[in-house]
Amino acid sequence: MSAAHEPHAGAPAEGGARTDWMDALPQAVLLSEHGLVTRLNAAATRLWGVPQERAQGRPVLEVVRRHTLEALLERGGELELEVSGRTLRCTATHTGPNGALIVEDITDHRRREAELREATAVLSHEFRTPVAALRGVLEALEYDMPADLAQNFVRQGLQETERLARLVEDLAVGFRPTRARTLPLSEAFARAERLLRPELGARHTELTFGQDHLVRADPDKLLQVLLNLVENALKYGPAAQPVQVQTAARGTWVEVRVLDRGEPVADTESLFRAHTRGQHATGQGSGMGLYIVRSIVHGWGGQAWAEQQDGANAFCFTLPGVAGLG
Known part of the structure; x- marks a missing residue:
């Protein structure tokens, strides 16, 4: 070679x-x-x-x-x-x-994109309530009213502004661990009733609450759960029919039930999936409300479900209880 x-x-x-x-x-x-x-x-x-x-x-x-x-x-x-x-x-x-x-x-890439869309939808849904509350406060402050009443509206506006600020922080740095504290359920009930008062008046509906209990939860997340469930009851239940929020101790847990007299819901489990709405749903909606409810409740270790109770739709959840109220 x-x-x-x-x-x-x-x-x-x-x-x-x-x-x-x-x-x-x-x-x-x-x-x-x-x-x-x-x-x-x-x-x-x-x-x-x-x-x-x-x-x-x-x-x-x-x-x-x-x-x-x-x-x-x-x-x-x-x-x-x-x-x-x-x-x-x-x-x-x-x-x-x-x-x-x-x-x-690119399976993982598409999964991350889906998670981002889901997080955006959840945050968008959570922004709706404080924004609506702030709009109501500002509209009320346009009119002359006693100073103490105006001050009350200002306090409500500041409270909702703080809530918006926390949501913005979550959007900027990701979802943070829950800010749980011990509180009476009546505190969350009073806050929810105040925010829902205009809608209750428009529908001539009475909102009643059950016995008070001490619980351990993030107050904002608990409010979000209550607002979602009561707003659904108002939306899908008949006008002028009361919406009941019942409570009961279940061992170390407290169970909360929101009852409405709307059309019976057949496939209740599917309603807790993302972007799913009931067969009687009308108007615009993201289908994220009950998905958010279950996600929040699972976050503190509880359960969320729906069932029929005495001819009414009962949307239920549990949260950690604290013994010795009163």
Whole structure:
């Protein structure tokens, strides 16, 4: 053998170098020529379950086993596929007889996008109540009224402004651990009734509350649960019919039930899923209310459910109790 044909000492073979960098890629890569596979990297071998030595020289369709991918490789372009619960982004290039197919698993990316949309929907829903309360306060302050009444409205406005500030903080730095404290249920009931007073008056509806109990919860989150459930009862129950909030001690837990006399709800479990509304729902709505209720209640270790009680719809939740009220 002449020196001109001897390999350079210490130089890696060209195929070996290509193998090294392609096998290091997290994406699956398939190379082809005239419709036949010339190369699979390690990720592609794992994805399609065909080793390089068996794939080489075989038609692309025999390896990828999907006409969609074969056609994509022939024309070039990009598409997404759902395969066995995974989302795959497939990109193909085609130059003359040569083609390259790159497949990337973007399942986690799509999951994070879904979580972000869900968090945005939850925050949007939670912003509605304090914004509506502030609007009511400002509208009331436009009119002349006694100083003590005006001061009461100002206090309400400041309280809701603080609540909005906490929501903004959550939006900026992510959801923080619960700010739980011990409080009587009557405190949350009074706050909810004050915020709902205009709607109660408009519907000529009376809101009644059960026995007081000491509980351990984040006051804002507890208020959010109560507002969601009572607002639903007002929305779907008949006007001028009372809405009852019942309470009972269940061992170390306190159970709260919100009852309405609306149309009986059949599939109650589905209502607690995100973006789901009841069959009798009218007007605009995100379908997030009961999903938020269950998420909050699960956050403090309780349960949330719905059932029929004495001809009424009962939407129920539990929260940690504190013995020795009074």
